[in-house]
Amino acid sequence: MASTSTSVQAPGRSVWDGGVSPMGASYGKLMMWFFLLSDAFTFSALLITYGLVRSAHPGYEGDIELFQFSQAWWPVPEKVFEAIPFFEGLNAPLVFVGLMTFILIMSSVTMVLAVEAGHRMDRAAVEKWMLWTILGGLTFLSCQAWEWSHFIHGAHHGPSVAEGTKYFGASLSQNQYGPPDFAAFFFFITGFHGFHVFSGVCLNFLIYYNTVMGVYDRRGHYEMVEKVGLYWHFVDLVWVFVFTFFYLV
Amino acid sequence: MAHSEEHHTPVTVIPPDKEKIKKLWTVALILLMITVLEFIVAFSVPHQYEATRVTIFILMTIVKAAYIVGEFMHLRHEAKVLIWSILIPMVFVIWMLVAFVYEGMAIFNLRY
Incomplete structure (x- = not known):
């Protein structure tokens, strides 16, 4: 015993020589961190490219009350995303996307509570909080499905027609809200984020299943909950940025 | 095998630390409050002051990101x-x- 403790501190040996975790985190957690770092670059590239294309288009200059959709300028987001389900025609700018933000933050909290319960080896609590997290993820995905559907089909009333064309809703080549790039970025950015949420829900379910089957009790630790938790918080983090740069600015 | 031995080891559940859980909910509350503030700014600061609006939004986003990465993802304590x-x-x-x-x-x- 004495020989192993002295060999670590022997001259010429450092924490990086093996046998210990220099960053104080397990291999799996570290790899999740670096995966998330690379994923952050991907999302940054998407959002920054949105910034490039948006700043290459004219913005709307006039009175916001008189705003109309046009191919000539980039739309004001709060005028595009102003509908909520079941209340057709009600003008509720950004309310629905605010609700989606609320749902995702709440599911992030339930996830962190699941991680906390995992540290305490409390299987019942992990199961409970994982279920809430999965529910939050599914609710978010449903909201996004409705939002996409509404965006694609378009509004049936109000000034919603671009000059000369009677085009409702949006496709990759044309949309009623503004320049074609606007809808393309909407689909790409929220779609890529939505796909991450979907993968997150699948992973969360896998963890939930393993917890119920007692895999982590047998293993002696709940580190998998922590690793997938990191991923789930990252999805929430990305949404914070999408919310700001796509819906608010 | 070691595997089946582990199966029968009883798991000791540590009781929850109320302070720690309360802290997590506080972070969640802060995140929600900042989001509400963003809404208030979005509809109270007129669009003519675009630079002010954008600056406020970006600052609030960074604060939110710091709380999520620092507390929820636990990076601050690594x-x-x-x-x-x-x-x-x-x-x-x-x-x-x-x-x-x-x-x-x-x-x-x-x-x-």
């Missing part, structure tokens, strides 16, 4: 070398942001 390994590469994102938005404005000036 080893220093891990914190810097994650934060320093963000320099590339900032550089890309500045370069691309500058480029976008140059394209705008060429077009219009």
Whole structure:
């Protein structure tokens, strides 16, 4: 015993020589961190490219009350995303996307509570909080499905027609809200984020299943909950940025 | 086998630490309050002050991001070398942001 403790501190040996975790985190957690770092670059590239294309288009200059959709300028987001389900025609700018933000933050909290319960080896609590997290993820995905559907089909009333064309809703080549790039970025950015949420829900379910089957009790630790938790918080983090740069600015 | 032996080891559940859980809910509350504030700014600061609006939104987003990464993802409590390994590469994102938005404005000036 004495020989192993002295060999670590022997001259010429450092924490990086093996046998210990220099960053104080397990291999799996570290790899999740670096995966998330690379994923952050991907999302940054998407959002920054949105910034490039948006700043290459004219913005709307006039009175916001008189705003109309046009191919000539980039739309004001709060005028595009102003509908909520079941209340057709009600003008509720950004309310629905605010609700989606609320749902995702709440599911992030339930996830962190699941991680906390995992540290305490409390299987019942992990199961409970994982279920809430999965529910939050599914609710978010449903909201996004409705939002996409509404965006694609378009509004049936109000000034919603671009000059000369009677085009409702949006496709990759044309949309009623503004320049074609606007809808393309909407689909790409929220779609890529939505796909991450979907993968997150699948992973969360896998963890939930393993917890119920007692895999982590047998293993002696709940580190998998922590690793997938990191991923789930990252999805929430990305949404914070999408919310700001796509819906608010 | 070691595997089946582990199966019968009873698991000791540690009781929850009320303080710790309360702290997590506080972070959640802060995140929600900032989001509500963003809404208030979005509908109270007129669109003429676009620069002010954007600055406020970006600052609030950074605060939210710091809470999510620092507390929920627990990065604030990790080893220093891990914190810097994650934060320093963000320099590339900032550089890309500045370069691309500058480029976008140059394209705008060429077009219009």
